[in-house]
Amino acid sequence: MLIRRARREDIPALAALEAENPGYPAWGESGLAAEFEKKFSVTLAVWDEGALLGFINFWILKPQIQLNSIVISVKARRAGAATALIGKLAEYAVKNACAEVDLEVNEHNAPAIALYGKLGFKVVGRRPKFYNNSDAAVLMRKTMQA
């Protein structure tokens, strides 16, 4: 697996990955492109032998990192790609002296909640009717080691 910063030419492939998950709130090509305009926004892509496996986007908002999106291709799941991307995010947190990583996840997204729990994120709150005025958002946080 190779992880590197995503490039503008990757945008169509990133959007195609989002489209594999119809229920997942997607940015689409224009939303993904907008992230390249923000100095504090980082998009990392994970590849295997030239094939895009997934990506992560986060904002470095010192002293916090906000994890906005992580998507792995359906055919590449359960092989550690998301774990590897969050591991890279942790390196950014340390380098930027960010003590906390925050995220929101749909209460019904059991795979994602399991992933974050395994990686040390704790539930710190809940926003009712956050998604489409229906599903709650679970707020999770990881405190990074100094």
Ligand SMILES: CC(C)(COP(=O)(O)OP(=O)(O)OC[C@H]1O[C@@H](n2cnc3c(N)ncnc32)[C@H](O)[C@@H]1OP(=O)(O)O)[C@@H](O)C(=O)NCCC(=O)NCCS
């Ligand atoms: C959630 C998601 C990112 C996980 O990606 P992944 O690369 O398959 O995750 P990993 O292989 O790194 O899994 C690490 C751990 O997470 C948990 N996990 C991941 N998928 C799971 C599933 N479907 N069911 C239960 N636990 C799961 C397990 O604990 C797993 O460890 P294990 O395989 O040793 O049991 C992926 O399913 C995905 O892209 N989903 C659609 C988009 C999405 O919902 N993103 C999160 C939005 S907040």
